[in-house]
Amino acid sequence: MMDATLFPDRDSEGSPRAAERRDTIIALSTARGRAAVAVIRLSGPQAGPALDLLAGARPAPRRAAYRSFRRPCDHEILDRGLALWLPGPASATGEDVAELHIHGGPAVISAVLDAALAVPGVRMAEAGEFTRRAFLAGRMDLAEVEGLADLLEAETEAQRRQALRQSSGELSARVEAWRERLVGAMAQIEAAIDFSDEGDVPDGLRERARGEIESLAVDLAAALADTRAERLREGFRVAIVGPPNAGKSSLLNLLARRDAAIVADMPGTTRDVIETYLDLGGVPVIVVDTAGLRESSDAAEQEGVRRSAAQARTADLVIWLEDAADPVEPAVEGAAGLWRVANKADLAGAGRGRADHFISVRSGVGVERLIAALTAAAQEGTSGEAAGLTRARHRDALQAALVALDACRNGWDALPDELAAELLRQAAAELGRVTGRVGVEDVLDRVFATFCIGK
Template identity: 40%
Template sequence: MIIYALSTGTTKAGIAIIRISGNGTKELLNKIIVNCILKPRIATLCKIKDHITNDLIDRGLFIWFPAPSSFTGEDMAELHVHGSKAVISALLLTLSKFNNCRLAEPGEFTKLAYENGKLNLLSVEALSDLISSETEIQRKQALKILSGDATKKYTNLRDRLLKILSNIEAKIDFPDEDLPEDILKNIKIETKDIINLINEILNDSKTGEKIRDGFKISILGPTNAGKSTLLNYLSKREVAIVSNTEGTTRDLIEVNLNLDGYPVIITDTAGLRKTSDEIERRGVELALKSAKNADLKIILLDAKNPYFSTFLDDISDKNSILVLNKSDLIDGAINLDNAKLKKYILVSLKEELNLDNLINEIKERLKDKFLINDNILISRERHRLNLEKCNYHLNVFLENNSISEFDKAAEDIRIASRYLGKVVGDVDVEEVLGKIFSDFCIGK
């Protein structure tokens, strides 16, 4: 089966690239390319025709990648043509006329690369993240994982586990043979070291996931403090309705932003107050839930009446920034006797006063959260869950008072190595493949 797809965007452009992969690709090319010799990995100018009508479709470049030295591991080609809709449509129609040739599904080229051993599961995910990256820090993280350093570290840990398992299974297979005492002693020492290394990977404040998904910032405060106005200001567009009527915002309004190169998700929430209105009460519950899940909370109060309610007192912590709005309406001292937070930033959203200080404070908080180092090896929740399950079974193994329970010990180590292998895809990971490849665009 041959698959094909447009790998570049669908908007009008100077160049469009159409990928073709599968057994029979060479024969297909010989039928649509006029008088050109297929030279591996060399861009060649050619005429491209309809193989049935012989009508000229376009003049462009083709590159031939014979198996196994291709992205998919199969025979593969790229056709670089002019990016008009007419040219693209004509070429795709021509390809559809071949037997055993169909349009590729989303992510199918990458899936073939995975199935043919060109990429492991970590690399596939990193490639998806690279394509989806919108900020510099996301691009760097995706490239770091794609480079293979993370794969090497996980593979090394799994190899060490398999060595432990082989020593234990040797005792099971040959019960009459005595394993050297130093090997039995080193088994648990080695296991403890692996647990410590995995704990170091897990102890990353979930920075990798935050870089990939976005740093969560919740704007919280009483009604009519200016939360929606602040969201619109940071978004540089009107995404939330602003009104003098209290309780206008009753649901969560989320906006994805690139804030000085950092990916953030800013959420406007319902005003925090006690209410008998069922819909507004639900909005308050959602606001409190958003506060609980936020990486940073902007607590916005009216400078004229900066009352720190019980709601705000409960959610205030070191990851909070206190902002007092409507500074243009005050001329005296501000009373913060009841406030849990004493340090604040005074702004006026209406007059756009002192907002640079707020944005700079947010950026400083982001820098502290987004420090990238070589220990950041987790970018998705499934990585973390598998590592946690791996460590659980390693700890169960260590809790055995005697190494004599070899059958049970071998099973714990075997399960632990299986969970570690799932991170890079060395074992069956079919349950996650569908979700991962569906995130790709067609043509990749």
């Protein structure tokens, strides 16, 4: 959780951000549809008065109380359930918050929402507005907000773990540690500037700063080179490529356990990219079936072959699928990793060439071993000890910081101290963009739009 004093402009009276927070917002925070329980949340200055009107006596702070919820205009009972009162600033949004735990029928939800919206100053929340208010109040930083968004979207166990780590501040702490090291180097340079006026510069100030800058540049470059966290968030991509009629679509269907692609004996059946999503060992894996690679005069098939080559270049792993009885040298350029897999290995005459795996899509021979190997490769390609960069926005900020550091390092001997300090300030500001310390107004709408209404 971040110190609100890091964001002095967030709640200043009269600022656009303060005006954004004056309304009281309300939304259903649980999924729509019939359910045993639904939770309606209010946040803002009218949350307490609205709770009084709907539920009678306000419960003790942070204690659930059983209440009858009534329509304020005629006191008709709409439902009975639990009411919670969470006064700010010790709440998720930093504002006064009220929660109504009611029965999850659509008519009940609609009636309670309508009754609350009749209270002056209460309006429906926009997508992500509760979390946005938490950010503006300094309850979360921007990297933690993005981690929360990923947690809501997580579909596999590994994604859940990574998102929870980021939403708990692990990435923020790592970036803040880098920034603190930069600040320390800046302090050495500034001290050298200050002492130079007195003609008594302490020994080693500039060299200590230089050593920290060199070390930090190495760390930032390593973080940029590590794409595992981003790969886990987006999915480990596996492209199945190879000659026509090797069994690519059949292998995709077997991995997906459904008929995701059309299978036919006629060459050239697959002309477009077909993707299917798998959960292998808790890791999201996107398997891509592609058009058979061959020369063709058909314009549609030519485009399919072009797309196949593009998929091979961008995939994390390429499976070159070939006929075990008629092996073909892989025609793939620029692949990050390539496995040669021979299909139809159960047929008479099938060779034992240089393939990494021998399988039969028809009989299932070797398929489980291939899936186990895929699972291990996906886990290895997405797991890391340190909290990694999960978005292009993080990568852009670190890249800009590294550019400033490299300019400082490369011109170190000729740079005046004032210019070196300015380059370090630029690098620190770029790192601050990851957590939202500086310059994030242009990305806020985009970040919070990914949330559902009520979060």
